[in-house]
Amino acid sequence: MKPFAYTAATSLDQAQEILSEEWGSRLYAGGTDLLTLTKRGTVSPDHLVDIKGLADFRYLRHLTGGGLAIGALTTLAELEANRTVHRRFPALARSIAVTGTPQLRNRATVGGNLCQQPRCWYYRGDFPCLLHGDEVCGAAKGENAYHALFGYESADGNRCVAVHPSDPAVALSALEAEVVVAVPGEAPVNWEATPIDDLFQQPTKDFPGTTILNPGDVVVEIRVPEQPKGSRQVYLKAMDRAAWAFALVSVAAVATLDGNRLADLRLALGGVAYKPWRARHAEEIARGHVVSPELVDEIVELAAEGAMPLGANEYKVPLLKGLVRQALRAVTDESRGI
Amino acid sequence: MAATRTVRVRVNGTLHEREVEPRLLLSDFIRHELGLTGTHVGCEHGVCGACTILWNGEPVRSCLALAVQADGAELETVEGLAPDEERLHPVQAAFVEHHGLQCGFCTPGFLMTVVAFLRENPDPDEAEIRRAISGNLCRCTGYVNIVKAVKHAARSLRARAPAGASAAPAGR
Numbered sequence: 001m002k003p004f005a006y007t008a009a010t011s012l013d014q015a016q017e018i019l020s021e022e023w024g025s026r027l028y029a030g031g032t033d034l035l036t037l038t039k040r041g042t043v044s045p046d047h048l049v050d051i052k053g054l055a056d057f058r059y060l061r062h063l064t065g066g067g068l069a070i071g072a073l074t075t076l077a078e079l080e081a082n083r084t085v086h087r088r089f090p091a092l093a094r095s096i097a098v099t100g101t102p103q104l105r106n107r108a109t110v111g112g113n114l115c116q117q118p119r120c121w122y123y124r125g126d127f128p129c130l131l132h133g134d135e136v137c138g139a140a141k142g143e144n145a146y147h148a149l150f151g152y153e154s155a156d157g158n159r160c161v162a163v164h165p166s167d168p169a170v171a172l173s174a175l176e177a178e179v180v181v182a183v184p185g186e187a188p189v190n191w192e193a194t195p196i197d198d199l200f201q202q203p204t205k206d207f208p209g210t211t212i213l214n215p216g217d218v219v220v221e222i223r224v225p226e227q228p229k230g231s232r233q234v235y236l237k238a239m240d241r242a243a244w245a246f247a248l249v250s251v252a253a254v255a256t257l258d259g260n261r262l263a264d265l266r267l268a269l270g271g272v273a274y275k276p277w278r279a280r281h282a283e284e285i286a287r288g289h290v291v292s293p294e295l296v297d298e299i300v301e302l303a304a305e306g307a308m309p310l311g312a313n314e315y316k317v318p319l320l321k322g323l324v325r326q327a328l329r330a331v332t333d334e335s336r337g338i
Numbered sequence: 339m340a341a342t343r344t345v346r347v348r349v350n351g352t353l354h355e356r357e358v359e360p361r362l363l364l365s366d367f368i369r370h371e372l373g374l375t376g377t378h379v380g381c382e383h384g385v386c387g388a389c390t391i392l393w394n395g396e397p398v399r400s401c402l403a404l405a406v407q408a409d410g411a412e413l414e415t416v417e418g419l420a421p422d423e424e425r426l427h428p429v430q431a432a433f434v435e436h437h438g439l440q441c442g443f444c445t446p447g448f449l450m451t452v453v454a455f456l457r458e459n460p461d462p463d464e465a466e467i468r469r470a471i472s473g474n475l476c477r478c479t480g481y482v483n484i485v486k487a488v489k490h491a492a493r494s495l496r497a498r499a500p501a502g503a504s505a506a507p508a509g510r
Binding site for chain 2: 001002003004005006008031032035036039040048050052077100101102103104106107243244
């Protein structure tokens, strides 16, 4: 690794000041993603600003109305061990349990998990990549077995086709969570909450970044709203081995049943786009309908609607459909004929 | 070279203080600065688990942390397990007895992971054991004897613990 300066920040203000003023400074918390990038030279920071010690941002608080506020520096292990998370947000609990390894979850923060960089080998290796400042995305017409099905108009190389690697992000999307972003110089009352899906952006040549964050912006809190009464949740992840792998495809589903009727359905797909991909059309069609084998078939087909395989990732389409079917089975009652 | 920083860290009960560069990895600090070479470095990018140590009681990968971050922390490495030169820690003894190792390179990482795991879960079933060691790779054994060793270690630790004593570490 190239030498760098290191500051153990004693306040968020101090960290934000350095991050917004010093080109080459990087936010650092658990370090489990950034160090892998720094070791390879993919990222060469001049100054690491470590906020891991800011205890003010490591908490779980109940929100009025029943939701949960999660301080961004809470470790994944702390979230995983929390009873409220298990009881009320089982999809989130599961998405954390299948993230990385126990050793990583002890260090990794939930904020860092959302802001981690893609696992694309063009990015992490020395290959053409928009995130390196290159002209084209090498994966679009190259080795793209682990890449996107959704979210780009054409595989012309002008848009990044990497997928977001986070599992919790997918569960949080289905739970309609928001992230609170601290902007340098703004008082905490002015910090805005953004729907989690809007935190992410697709890297392009002109905007080679994976999130909407500007230098100095820090994700400080994740807000998970109370879920509809009686709703059922699931998170399913397909990997190419049984543990410690990123999702090939994952599905988070939250369903609210009113008798036989699906009063509400939320389906978020992971491993298929630069952000958690909500199957909005499928959700709409499902809403208000009686659960039946025909309805399930329709939801499954619509979840894959618009998928654009890149060449080596065609297998993700049937995998996605199968996983959506399993998720629907889990969140609806099997006796209703699915 | 970037300015050095002071790191004060307690390792296996002994306080150490060193001036280090911010880029020094915790694994390299433990091995090269402190001479504790029982912590092994395998993949060096957070995959294999050979470098697992306990940081304030929790297993972490020392190759994915900077030494400067450990300032003020309490660390445990494999050298701190055996009570003296003659005796082994029950988890070490179980690994020897049940052939939980062949080449031994991954063993320090397994031992630290398992020691922390059994403090929190003194009576695990096989699925829990396999989940606990899912972040440690062994290319020799196929894990069967490691799982067996963990089961036996749990049994001997339970037999040793005074009745009513909690095996859970503070702070969790």
